[in-house]
Amino acid sequence: MSTTILIADDHAVVREGIRGLLRLDPRFVIVGEAADGETATDIAREHAPDVVLLDLMMPGIGGVAATRAIKAASPRTHIMILTSSNDDELAFAAIEAGAQSFLLKSMRGENLLQAIHYASIGESTMHPSIARRILSAVQQRNQPAADPFGELTERELDVLRRLAEGGSNAKIAAHLGITEKTVKAHLGNVMSKLQLSDRTAAVAFAWREGLMARRAS
Template sequence: MKTTVLLVDDHAIVRQGIRSLLDITGEFDVIGEAGDGQTAIELAQASKPELVLLDLMMPGLSGVETIKRLLEVSPGSQIAVLSSTEEDELAFAAIEAGAQSFLIKTMLGDELIDMIRRIARGEVIIHPFIASKLLKVVRGIREPKVDPFKELTERELDVLRELASGGSNVRIATALNISEKTVKSHISSLLSKLDLADRTEAVAFAWKQGLMTHHGPERAV
């Protein structure tokens, strides 16, 4: 029996290429395509695909938020990120959001199909480049304080939440209605307060310490 697949990528030519690779095997049934997160959610809710191949960098709804909502409407679907980005902070956010696997588009066709087959069988596949970086991040996380975010202002918390959701400086600035320069300033400040080395550690720390559901006391502004 063929594995049902939903393809999610804002580039039609990429979707066509992946569909062709899947069709050749005779093992997959591509039941839908989407060029943005919202369309993907609607299709997943209607068709309940067994496997979703998803790009993270799309217009509108972020890839990380799309993953969360896909699993809400179709909890039985396996989510495999197929991304052109090798940004480890974004990969970490995607995996924490519920993606079971993370692949890179630069992989050769045969290698890609082999990994998709393994994912369809229930294996968790993380591209070695990403896996090695995530391992370093996890090993580098500091021991938590009683309230690890108590020194941050509300605005710094907002910036960290957006960062942990996979937001770039531009996206964070737009979401919070502030300048990119201000975003950079807040990131520098929160890294210093949390004793973290870089954005990657900040993302890992935020997810590890439950910031996305964090409701602490009032912060200074």
């Protein structure tokens, strides 16, 4: 029985390498390729692939938001994150968004093929280092803690929430009825207060710390 697969990575050479590897196993059928999150979501909606090999660091809505969108479009699809990023927050956010497997691109080809086979029968695979960090993060989250967003204003929360949903500065500004300059200022305040380095870290933090599960005001 064939396993249908979608490859989503913004680097053509990576997609080519994965494509060549998958062709070594006749059980795997590639139904599409995507260079950004939006295209990956569209293809998943059309083909409902058994497995999506998804990079986290892609243009557009990014890997975390794409994971959530793909799971909404095709709930039965097994999303396998295949990335070179060691960002703990991003990994945790992707898993909370619905990713079922998380692997590093440095893994051996035969191990990737085996992991895809496991995914096709509903079993998850986690890179050991990622699994350890996620376990540690879960244990820390079980400890009573102050509201991680307590220092943010309601407007800053609105801006962060829209950013985490995949909004550009222009889209956030249009939705909230403010200027792009104001959006940038709010994001600067958010990252300063939360001690985050960039937009990607802000998105990951919002998902990981539960902001997206809160009811928007």
